[in-house]
Amino acid sequence: MGRAFGIGWQWLGIVRSIGPSLEQEALRRVPTSWPALGLLALFLVLTRMPALLHPKAIDDEQVYAVVAHEMLQGGQPYRDAIERKPPLLFALYKWIFIAAGARNWMALHVTTIVWTGLTMAALYRVASGLFGAQTGVWAAFLYGLFAAWGDYRNLALNGELLLNLPVVVAFALVIGGPRTTLRPELAIAGSLIGAACLLKQPAAIAVIPIGLYLLRQDYRSPRHLRWSHAVLHVAVFAVAFTLPLVVAGFVLWRRGLLEQAVYWAVLDHRLPLKVLVRRTLANAPRSCLFFAVSTLPLLVAAATSIFRGRRRERYWSDHPAEFAALWMFLLVSIIGVGSNGQFDFHYFLLLLPWLALLGAPFFVVDVDQLSERLPMLRPRQLAAWLALTAVVFLVVDTIGLWRQRAVSVAANYVAAHTAIDDRIFVWGQGDRQTGMYLDADRRPASRHIATFSLTGHFSGRVRPDAWETLQQDFSAHPPRYIIDTDGMGAVAMHPIASYPVMQTYLARYYREVYRAADGIVYERVGLSSRPPSASLESTRPKVKCCHRGSGVA
Numbered sequence: 001m002g003r004a005f006g007i008g009w010q011w012l013g014i015v016r017s018i019g020p021s022l023e024q025e026a027l028r029r030v031p032t033s034w035p036a037l038g039l040l041a042l043f044l045v046l047t048r049m050p051a052l053l054h055p056k057a058i059d060d061e062q063v064y065a066v067v068a069h070e071m072l073q074g075g076q077p078y079r080d081a082i083e084r085k086p087p088l089l090f091a092l093y094k095w096i097f098i099a100a101g102a103r104n105w106m107a108l109h110v111t112t113i114v115w116t117g118l119t120m121a122a123l124y125r126v127a128s129g130l131f132g133a134q135t136g137v138w139a140a141f142l143y144g145l146f147a148a149w150g151d152y153r154n155l156a157l158n159g160e161l162l163l164n165l166p167v168v169v170a171f172a173l174v175i176g177g178p179r180t181t182l183r184p185e186l187a188i189a190g191s192l193i194g195a196a197c198l199l200k201q202p203a204a205i206a207v208i209p210i211g212l213y214l215l216r217q218d219y220r221s222p223r224h225l226r227w228s229h230a231v232l233h234v235a236v237f238a239v240a241f242t243l244p245l246v247v248a249g250f251v252l253w254r255r256g257l258l259e260q261a262v263y264w265a266v267l268d269h270r271l272p273l274k275v276l277v278r279r280t281l282a283n284a285p286r287s288c289l290f291f292a293v294s295t296l297p298l299l300v301a302a303a304t305s306i307f308r309g310r311r312r313e314r315y316w317s318d319h320p321a322e323f324a325a326l327w328m329f330l331l332v333s334i335i336g337v338g339s340n341g342q343f344d345f346h347y348f349l350l351l352l353p354w355l356a357l358l359g360a361p362f363f364v365v366d367v368d369q370l371s372e373r374l375p376m377l378r379p380r381q382l383a384a385w386l387a388l389t390a391v392v393f394l395v396v397d398t399i400g401l402w403r404q405r406a407v408s409v410a411a412n413y414v415a416a417h418t419a420i421d422d423r424i425f426v427w428g429q430g431d432r433q434t435g436m437y438l439d440a441d442r443r444p445a446s447r448h449i450a451t452f453s454l455t456g457h458f459s460g461r462v463r464p465d466a467w468e469t470l471q472q473d474f475s476a477h478p479p480r481y482i483i484d485t486d487g488m489g490a491v492a493m494h495p496i497a498s499y500p501v502m503q504t505y506l507a508r509y510y511r512e513v514y515r516a517a518d519g520i521v522y523e524r525v526g527l528s529s530r531p532p533s534a535s536l537e538s539t540r541p542k543v544k545c546c547h548r549g550s551g552v553a
Helices: 002-012 020-025 034-047 060-072 087-100 105-131 133-146 159-176 185-197 201-215 217-223 227-254 258-265 273-294 296-307 309-316 320-337 345-371 379-402 409-416 436-440 466-476 500-509
Strands: 423-427 481-484 510-516 519-524
Touching: 034 105, 034 133, 034 379, 060 087, 060 105, 060 436, 087 105, 087 159, 087 227, 105 133, 105 159, 105 345, 133 296, 133 345, 133 379, 159 185, 159 201, 159 320, 159 345, 185 201, 185 227, 201 217, 201 227, 201 320, 217 227, 217 320, 227 258, 273 296, 273 345, 296 345, 296 379, 309 320, 309 345, 320 345, 409 436, 409 481, 409 510, 409 519, 423 436, 466 500, 500 510
Parallel strands: 423 481
Antiparallel strands: 481 519, 510 519
8 A cells, every 4th residue: 555655656746755866757757567557547536536426417418318218218319309419329328327227327427437447548558559658657647637627517428528438449459450461450440430420420530530540651661561551451441430320320210210310410510601600709719728728738748749849759750650640630639629619618528638649758758858948847846737737627526516416496396296207398408407307307298308409509490390399299298397497597598489389388388386596387287288380480589599509519
């Protein structure tokens, strides 16, 4: 125990009393034995303790859990619960709930930790294969530290965190395989990227840096490959990439879900250029600045690796193809972060594997040289900076999750006044609003579990059959209660009064029975279960509503 503690103390580089020689070398002499890897695992668990102790689903987990719960009841994504993510993400949530219980939130949080740990292990494998075990430990540590950056929502089991693991493993297979003309492991790598696309769409852009890597001269020369061999490798990788997509498409087609899956997971994400530019200008400066401040040590290390010529040669002279692939990964990931103009904090998780791999050599090779000119980069100061960063992240995540512990007041009222088989409907846009179905432990009365599909909140478009399907759902199982979460704010994002079908239905069949800080509760009093008829023309909003970049992204 004492030896492990001493190793951890040395690893953080904050030893002040064991001699000046250790102090100067502390950050470079990172221990590479099993105790060091054990300390990495312990560090990961400790920094994720706020999530482990949280009694609810976190952020995006709420929306995905509602979809998964409908699947457990025999429903299907896109048909019985509309969300815009690919199908494998919902299937993963369903499998977790089957294994651990439908309301076992701890299982989601443990899965998040394990998934993050496996990604750290994959990064260790890549960096240690290039530079040695010390650099591998640093790459794993940097990812584990900064994946919790800035906001409690980054602790959720979201799509960005999920896709990082298969993409990093695929990259490890591509650069670490045997130097032969036949490389069957490229088929596994391609399949992993295809599977990652079924977890979150931005994974598709990973084919660009890997494809270009396989075609590079400095990839072919050390392996004594001809151009034809490289083309063959790209072909194997590309065919394998499409295989999971084809299989998923076939399964969706057999279930009658293919058209809706393609629409919600792909086509509905298209944005007019003006909307994209406006959102980017509104959201990018704040989010990018916050990310830069939160991850400054990592950015300094990665920038040194990329831009400082002589130091870059010292790091990467023996690995030019891998260096080119990493900065290409970083570039396409930046595109992924800004693809919809929202720049939500968890989107930046896409950048972290590549920043960690680019920055890790800095902490092993170059700390002493740069610290001569930048005192903040001296080993002692840099170690204290990283330690303080970990503490700040832990405090911020703890406070953020603590503020989310309470059950929705409106949902709590509904739960107390309904039977388990009653349905409810929540009018509102956002993770907390959709999470009211979980807080009330009641199934949604409609496939429109969030209102974006009725209001065009994200894309600015509404399917012609959207309001018709809402009426069909209400006819099949009219909601016992409707919670209006958009009528409580000073400025309503999508007020019910702007949507005639919803306003008429509410006025004819419901009465207000409770008003909470987070929603107005309406109880059904009408005898008929059929909603009022209305033409599609009448479903258009009376006023033009804003489309803010928030909610379930």
